[in-house]
Amino acid sequence: MATRRTYLTRVWNLDNRPHRDQSSLDRLQLHRQNYLIVRKSTNPNNLPTSPGIGNAGVTPNDIDALEAKFRLSFKTSMYTNTDLDLGGFKTFRLWGAYTQQSSWQVFNTRNSSPFRETNYEPELIAAFATGKESGFKLLNLGLTHQSNGRPNPESRSWNRVYAQGGWEWDNTSLLARAWWRVPENILKDDNPDIVHYIGRAEVVARWEPDDRSQAVLVAIRNNLNLNQNIGFVQVDWSLPVALGTAARMHAQFTSGYGESLIDYNHRQNTFGLGFSFREW
Numbered sequence: 001m002a003t004r005r006t007y008l009t010r011v012w013n014l015d016n017r018p019h020r021d022q023s024s025l026d027r028l029q030l031h032r033q034n035y036l037i038v039r040k041s042t043n044p045n046n047l048p049t050s051p052g053i054g055n056a057g058v059t060p061n062d063i064d065a066l067e068a069k070f071r072l073s074f075k076t077s078m079y080t081n082t083d084l085d086l087g088g089f090k091t092f093r094l095w096g097a098y099t100q101q102s103s104w105q106v107f108n109t110r111n112s113s114p115f116r117e118t119n120y121e122p123e124l125i126a127a128f129a130t131g132k133e134s135g136f137k138l139l140n141l142g143l144t145h146q147s148n149g150r151p152n153p154e155s156r157s158w159n160r161v162y163a164q165g166g167w168e169w170d171n172t173s174l175l176a177r178a179w180w181r182v183p184e185n186i187l188k189d190d191n192p193d194i195v196h197y198i199g200r201a202e203v204v205a206r207w208e209p210d211d212r213s214q215a216v217l218v219a220i221r222n223n224l225n226l227n228q229n230i231g232f233v234q235v236d237w238s239l240p241v242a243l244g245t246a247a248r249m250h251a252q253f254t255s256g257y258g259e260s261l262i263d264y265n266h267r268q269n270t271f272g273l274g275f276s277f278r279e280w
Contacts, residue, residue, distance in 0.1 A: 007173045007206060007215075008137055008166050010279060014129045016082050016091060030279045031097045032073035033217070033236060035250045039272025040066045048262045052190045054152040063116060068106045069252075069272060073099040075125070089139070090131035097123040103260055117262045121146040138166030140177075148261045155190045156261040158182075175204040197230055197257040197265045199223040214240040214248075221258065232256030238276050250276035 009015050011030055044065045049057035075097035084092045099121040106113050123144040130137055142164065147157035162179035178201040186192065199221040208215040215238040222231040233256055239249040252272040258264045 004210060006168050006171075007208060008168045008175075012127055012129070012138055012166070013077065013093070014091070014131075014137060016080070027076050028074045029076070030073070031075040032071065032099055033238075033276055034072055034074075035236075035252070035274060035276035036068065036070040037250060037252055037272035037274030038066065039069050039252065039270045041268045041270045043266070043268040045263050045266040045268065048154055048266070050153075050156070050191045050193075050265065052192055053187060055155065055190055057153055061116075062108075062111055064105055064108045066107055067116060068104040068274075069102070070104070071099065071101040073097070075123075084128070086128070088130055089128040091129040093127045093129070095123075095125040095127060097125060099123075101260065117148060117260045119146060119148055119261050134169055135167060136165065137168050138164075140164040140166070146261060150262075152190075154262060156194075156264060157190055158184075158194055171208055171210065173206045175206075177202050177204075191261075191264060194264050196223055196225070196228070199231060199258075214238055221256075230257055232258050236276075243275050245278075247275040247277050250274050 005015065005017075013029075042065075044063050046063050047057045047060045049055065075095045077093055078096050079094040081092040082090075084090055086092075100118065102118040103116045104113070105111065105116050108114065121144060123142055125140050125142040128139045128141075140163070142162045143160075144162065145157070145159050148155065150156070159182040160179040161182065162177050164175055164177035167174045181195050200223055202219060202221040204217065204219045206215060206217045215236075217234075217236040219234045219236075220231065221233075223229065232254070234252065234254045237251045239251060241249040243249065250273070252270070254270045255268075257267050259268060259270060
C-alpha cells in the first residue's frame with residue numbers, strides 16, 4: 001500500500017518525487033490555493049488612501065460591495081540538492097513562485113465592470129527540508145515583491161525578506177512566517193505604515209482528511225504590537241462537493257486589515273463562495 005503524501009510533502013516535494021515531465025510547463029505546481037469566488041464586503045473601500053507622498057485619495061470610487069475575487073498561484077523548482085547535510089537539513093531546493101490576486105467588479109456594469117485591484121507577487125524561495133515524516137519538516141527563506149501596478153494615488157508596493165517554518169502531524173500542517181520589510185526612500189514609499197496594518201508575521205494552519213475530499217485553512221496575520229494590536233484572519237474551506245474532476249466548491253471568510261494591497265489600511269469583513277482548483 002502506497003504511503004499517503006501529506007500536504008507539505010506534495011506542495012514542497014519533500015520526498016523528491018520525480019515530476020511527470022521534467023522538460024515542460026508541467027513542472028509548474030501549486031504554490032497557494034487557486035480559486036474563483038464571488039464575495040461581498042461589509043465595508044467597501046471606496047476611497048483608498050495612504051500617508052505616502054502623492055497617495056492621498058480625493059475622489060470616491062463608485063464600487064459595489066459584491067465582486068468576484070480570484071487567485072492564481074504557482075511555482076517551479078529551479079535547483080535541487082538532495083545530498084545536503086547541513087544542520088539537520090537533508091535537501092535544498094530553490095523555488096521561483098508567482099501569485100496574482102484580483103478583485104473584479106464584474107456586476108458593476110454602470111462602470112464597465114472594472115478590475116478594482118490586482119496584486120502581483122513574485123517570490124524567490126530557498127527551501128531546506130529535514131526529511132522527517134512528522135514534526136518540523138521545512139525551513140523557507142524567501143524574498144518577495146508585492147505591488148498593484150497602479151499610478152498614484154492608488155499605487156501600493158513593498159518588498160520583504162522572510163523566514164518560514166513548516167510542521168506537520170498526520171492530516172494537519174502548520175506554516176509560521178515572520179518578515180522584515182526592505183526599507184524604501186520616504187519620497188518613493190507608497191505605503192510607509194503598511195507593516196502596522198499588514199503585520200509582521202502570520203500563521204497558517206491547514207487540515208485535510210485522508211481521502212483529501214475537503215480542506216480547511218485558517219490564516220492569521222498580526223503586527224505584534226501590544227499597544228496598537230492589528231490583525232487579519234482568513235478562513236478557507238474547500239468543500240467536499242466536486243465540480244467535475246478539476247474543481248470543488250470553495251467558501252471564504254476574511255476579517256481585518258489588508259484583504260488586498262489597496263485595502264491594506266482598511267478594515268472590513270468579506271464572505272465569498274465559488275470554487276477552488278485541485279492540485280495538479
